[in-house]
Amino acid sequence: MSSATRRFTSTAMGALTLAAALLVICPLLLIFGFLLYQGAAAVNVDFFLHLPKPVGEVGGGVANAIVGSLIMIALAVSLGLPVGILGGVYLAESRDRRLPWVLRFVADVMNGIPSIVFGIFAYTVVVIPMRRFSALAGGLALGLIMVPIVLRTTEEMVRLVPNALREAGLGLGLPQWKVSLRIVIPAARAGIITGVMVAVARIAGETAPLLFTALGNRFWQQGLDQPIAALPLQIYSYAIAPYDDWHRQAWAGALVLIALVFLASLAARLATRGRAVAR
Amino acid sequence: MTKRSFLAVMLLVVPLASLPGPADAQLLMNGAGATFPYPIYSKWFEEYIKVDPEVRFNYQSIGSGGGIRQITERTVDFGASDGPMTDEQLKKAPAELFHIPTVLGAVVATYNLPGNPQLSFSGDVLADVFLGRITKWNDARIKALNPSASLPDQPIVVVHRSDGSGTTYIWVDYLCKISPEWEQKVGRGTSVKWPVGLGGKGNEGVAGQVKNAPGSLGYVELAYAITNKLPAAKIRNQAGKFIEPTIESTTAAAAKSMPADFRVSLTDSPGPEAYPVASFTWLLVYKDQPNETKGQSLVKFLWWAIHDGQKHPAALLYAPLPAPVVKDIEAKIKQITFSGKPLLAAQ
Amino acid sequence: MAAESTAGAGTADGLSFPPRAISGRRAALGDRVYTVLVLASVWLVLLLAAGLVAALIWESWEAIRTFGFHFLVTSQWDPVAGEFGALPFIYGTLVSSLLALLIAVPLSLGAAIFLAELAPSWIRPPISFLIEMLAAVPSVVYGLWGIFVLVPWLRDWVQPGLGRMLGFLPLFQGPPYGIGMLAAGMILSIMVVPYITSVSREILLAVPGSQREAALGLGATRWEATRMAVLRYGRSGLIGAILLGLGRALGETMAVTMVIGNRPEIAASLFAPGYTMASVLANEFTEATSDLYVSALVEIGLLLLVVTVVVNGLARLLVWSVGGPARGGRE
Numbered sequence: 001m002s003s004a005t006r007r008f009t010s011t012a013m014g015a016l017t018l019a020a021a022l023l024v025i026c027p028l029l030l031i032f033g034f035l036l037y038q039g040a041a042a043v044n045v046d047f048f049l050h051l052p053k054p055v056g057e058v059g060g061g062v063a064n065a066i067v068g069s070l071i072m073i074a075l076a077v078s079l080g081l082p083v084g085i086l087g088g089v090y091l092a093e094s095r096d097r098r099l100p101w102v103l104r105f106v107a108d109v110m111n112g113i114p115s116i117v118f119g120i121f122a123y124t125v126v127v128i129p130m131r132r133f134s135a136l137a138g139g140l141a142l143g144l145i146m147v148p149i150v151l152r153t154t155e156e157m158v159r160l161v162p163n164a165l166r167e168a169g170l171g172l173g174l175p176q177w178k179v180s181l182r183i184v185i186p187a188a189r190a191g192i193i194t195g196v197m198v199a200v201a202r203i204a205g206e207t208a209p210l211l212f213t214a215l216g217n218r219f220w221q222q223g224l225d226q227p228i229a230a231l232p233l234q235i236y237s238y239a240i241a242p243y244d245d246w247h248r249q250a251w252a253g254a255l256v257l258i259a260l261v262f263l264a265s266l267a268a269r270l271a272t273r274g275r276a277v278a279r
Numbered sequence: 280m281t282k283r284s285f286l287a288v289m290l291l292v293v294p295l296a297s298l299p300g301p302a303d304a305q306l307l308m309n310g311a312g313a314t315f316p317y318p319i320y321s322k323w324f325e326e327y328i329k330v331d332p333e334v335r336f337n338y339q340s341i342g343s344g345g346g347i348r349q350i351t352e353r354t355v356d357f358g359a360s361d362g363p364m365t366d367e368q369l370k371k372a373p374a375e376l377f378h379i380p381t382v383l384g385a386v387v388a389t390y391n392l393p394g395n396p397q398l399s400f401s402g403d404v405l406a407d408v409f410l411g412r413i414t415k416w417n418d419a420r421i422k423a424l425n426p427s428a429s430l431p432d433q434p435i436v437v438v439h440r441s442d443g444s445g446t447t448y449i450w451v452d453y454l455c456k457i458s459p460e461w462e463q464k465v466g467r468g469t470s471v472k473w474p475v476g477l478g479g480k481g482n483e484g485v486a487g488q489v490k491n492a493p494g495s496l497g498y499v500e501l502a503y504a505i506t507n508k509l510p511a512a513k514i515r516n517q518a519g520k521f522i523e524p525t526i527e528s529t530t531a532a533a534a535k536s537m538p539a540d541f542r543v544s545l546t547d548s549p550g551p552e553a554y555p556v557a558s559f560t561w562l563l564v565y566k567d568q569p570n571e572t573k574g575q576s577l578v579k580f581l582w583w584a585i586h587d588g589q590k591h592p593a594a595l596l597y598a599p600l601p602a603p604v605v606k607d608i609e610a611k612i613k614q615i616t617f618s619g620k621p622l623l624a625a626q
Numbered sequence: 627m628a629a630e631s632t633a634g635a636g637t638a639d640g641l642s643f644p645p646r647a648i649s650g651r652r653a654a655l656g657d658r659v660y661t662v663l664v665l666a667s668v669w670l671v672l673l674l675a676a677g678l679v680a681a682l683i684w685e686s687w688e689a690i691r692t693f694g695f696h697f698l699v700t701s702q703w704d705p706v707a708g709e710f711g712a713l714p715f716i717y718g719t720l721v722s723s724l725l726a727l728l729i730a731v732p733l734s735l736g737a738a739i740f741l742a743e744l745a746p747s748w749i750r751p752p753i754s755f756l757i758e759m760l761a762a763v764p765s766v767v768y769g770l771w772g773i774f775v776l777v778p779w780l781r782d783w784v785q786p787g788l789g790r791m792l793g794f795l796p797l798f799q800g801p802p803y804g805i806g807m808l809a810a811g812m813i814l815s816i817m818v819v820p821y822i823t824s825v826s827r828e829i830l831l832a833v834p835g836s837q838r839e840a841a842l843g844l845g846a847t848r849w850e851a852t853r854m855a856v857l858r859y860g861r862s863g864l865i866g867a868i869l870l871g872l873g874r875a876l877g878e879t880m881a882v883t884m885v886i887g888n889r890p891e892i893a894a895s896l897f898a899p900g901y902t903m904a905s906v907l908a909n910e911f912t913e914a915t916s917d918l919y920v921s922a923l924v925e926i927g928l929l930l931l932v933v934t935v936v937v938n939g940l941a942r943l944l945v946w947s948v949g950g951p952a953r954g955g956r957e
Contacts, residue, residue: 052321053325054318054321054322054324054326055318055321055324055595057325094503104376114460127354129350130355131352131354132309132354133309133354133355160339208485209603211341211345212341215309215311215336215337215339215341215355216337216339217339218321218324218335218337218338219307222307226307227337228308228376233339237317237339237340239483240314240481240482240483241317241318242318242482242483242486242500242502242503242507242596243318243506244506246318
C-alpha cells in the first residue's frame, strides 16, 4: 500500500469517526430538545419544593420524588460501589483459574437480566417477609443492578494500569493491599468513576424494579421501611395518564432527573480529579 | 480519596434518611392497584386531607392484578381493581374481602379516519372486527350502520392493549356477551390472545397509535379519548339504541339490581340509556380489619368517598355512582369490622 | 493461559491474589483484612446471583412441569386457555438486540475513537458528558419519544423508502406501521450507545501513550497507530463494553414494549410487529392472575437468563478464537 493510500485511509477514518460521533449526538439532541420543548414550561420553583397535586391544581411538584430517588441511589451505591470495585479489582488481579472466570461470567449475565427481575427478587426477599413496601427493598433492587456494571468496568480499568506502577509500589516496600488500594485503584480512578456514574445514571432512571419494591409515595417518606417516592415512578405515572398537565410534569421530571445525574457526575469527577495514568 | 469521600457521604445520608420527613405525625395508609382510577383517587386523597388531617392515603397504580395480589399478601392496607376478583382469587385470600365500588368508567371504540366522522357500531360488528372477520372500513356491515359516512376502501388496523389491564377485561367481557364465537375462541381476561392487531402499551399507547396511524381502530378509557381529541363511537346497547359514551350514559349502566357483593359486570346493561361498555372500579378491603385505627380511618374514608367524594369524578371524566347503588354500598361499609365489632357504628 | 508478560495485559506479574505479605506483621494484617473483604464481595455477588436463579427456577417450576420442552418451540400465547409457548419472544429478543448492536457498535466505537484519539482536548469533556447523560434518560421517556417522534418518522419516510428501494428483500416487506421490529431495534441502539461509547472511550484513553508513540515512531499513520496499537491493546476492554451494551439491549423493557407492536408472532420482515421476552414480562406480570400464568412468565425470565448465558458464551468464544493466538493473555 503506497503511503498516499495510507494517508488517505487515515484521513478518511478520521472523518468517519467524526461522523460517528456526530450521529451519536443527534438522537441525544433530539431527545433533549423534545424534553425541553415539552417540559421546560413546567419546571419552576414549586416543582422542586412541593408534593404532587391532583390533576388541574397548580403548584404540584416532585420534591418527595427527588429526595426519594436520592435516598435509594445512596442505598444502592452503598451496596454496589464497594462490592463492585473490590470484585473488579479481584478479577483483574487474581491469578486463580476458575473463580474469576465464574465471577466474570456471572456479572456479564447479570447485566443482561431485565431490571424487573431484580425487582421481583427484592420483592420476594424483602417485601414479603417485612409485609410492606420499603425504600430498603428498592435500594436492594437498584444495588443489584449496579453491581455487575461497576464490577466489569472496574476490572477492565484496573487491568489497563501498567505494571510499572505496581512494581514501583512493591519496590518501595508497600504491602500488596496498599498497592492495590493506594496505587492501582487511584490510577484507574477516572475509568472507575465513569463506570460508577454510568451505573448510577442507569439506576436513576429505572422504573420497573421499583414498582414492586418502593411502591411510590405521594407524601414524604417516614423511614426507610416505608414506601417511598422516586422520580422515575412519578414520571411514569404522569406519562401514562390522559392529562396534558401531567404530561408536562412528566417531561419536566425527566429533565430534572437528567440534570441531577449530570450534577452528580460532575461532582464525582471534580472530587476525584487528578492525574490518573500517565499518557 | 474516592472511596473515603463516598463512604462519608453514605454514612451521612443514610441515617438522615431514616429520620422521618417533615410533617410526619400522621397515619400512613397504603393502597395499590388499578391504573384507571389513579387520577380520581389522587384527587380524593388530596381532598380528604382537609377532612381528616390525621391520615394520609398513599395510592400507587401497579395494575389491577397487582392490586389483587398485594391485598392478598397483605402488603398494602387496601387494593383496587377494574375487574372483580374471581372465586379462585377470593379463596386464596387469607380472610374475606369486600368489593366496594367507587366510580364508573366507560371503554370506548376510537378510530382514525379522514374527515373524522361520527360512527356507530353494533357489538357483533366490533367483535367481528377484532376477530379479523371484518377487515375493511367499507365493509357492507359497517356501511349499513353508517349510511351517511364516507368510508374508505382501506384495511382496518386493529389496536389493542399489550399489557394486562382492567380496560381490556371490560372490553372483552362485552365482546364475550355479544359474540359466542369470541367467547369460545378468545374468552375473557385481563390479557388475552388477540386474533389480530397491534399491541399498544397502556391506554396512552393505544391512544397514541390510533391518533397517529390513519385507518386504526382501538379501545381506550373515555378520558383518554376526550383528552386526546379522538372520536368515540356510538355503540348499540341491549335496548337497541345507539348510545354515545358520556358520563351520564355511563352512570346509567349501573341502574340495575346489584348483587350483595357488588361483583357484577355492567357491560351490555339492559337500561335504555345505558352505554354498553361500562364498569365499576372497586376498592378491595378486608371485612375484618387487622388494625383498629387504620380500620376506622379506612371506613371513614369510604363513607366520604361514596357521598361527598362523588362531587369530583365528573370533572375528571369519570362517572359518579347512581343514588340507589350508594345506598347499597352504605350497608356494605357498615359490615366492616374489627375483632367482630362494626367500625362505622362506633363513631 | 499463564499470566505471561505480554504487552501489558495488566496482569499481576508482581501482584498475586491472595496477597503475600512482604513487610511485617501490620502488612500481614492489612493483607488479611483486604483478602477477606475482597473475597466477601466476590462471594456475595455469587450468592445473590445464585439466589436469583434459584428463585426464578422455583417460581417457574409449575410451568416447566406443565409444558416441558414444548415451551421453547411453541408459538401459542393464550392466557385465557392456559397455553403458553415462548418461541416468538426468544426470536424477538434476539433479533431486536442483534439489530441494535449492528447499528450501535460501529457508531459507538467510531465515536469513542474520535473522542479518545482525534478530538481536540477541549471538545472531549462536553461531548463525553452529553453522551453519558443519554444513559440517564429513563426508558419510559425513550419509549414516549419513540412513539411521538421516531415511529411517525419511520412510518411516513423511512419504511416507505426502504420498501421501495429494497422491497425485494423479505426484510423490508409489509405495510409500514411504523411500530415494529425496526423501531425497537433503533430505540435499543440509541439506548445502548452511551454505555458502549463511554466505556470504550475510557478504555482507549487508558491505553499507555507509549503504545501509540511506538507505532507512530515506526512510521504508522494516525489511523494505523490507532488500529494496530490502541485498539488491539484495548481489545478485551472493548469487547467488555460491547457486552455491557448487549446486556442492556437484551433486558430492556419499557422503551421496547412501547414501539414494538407486542404481537407474539415470528415474521421475516423488520416492518412487522414483534414481542420480546423482557417486554412480555413487564407487560403482563403485574396483571397475571392464575398461578400457571405467573409461572409461565417467570419461566420466560429464566429463559432470558439462559439466552444471556448462551450469547455471552458465544461472545467469549469469539474473543478467544480471534484474540487467543495473538495475545496469549487471559480473556
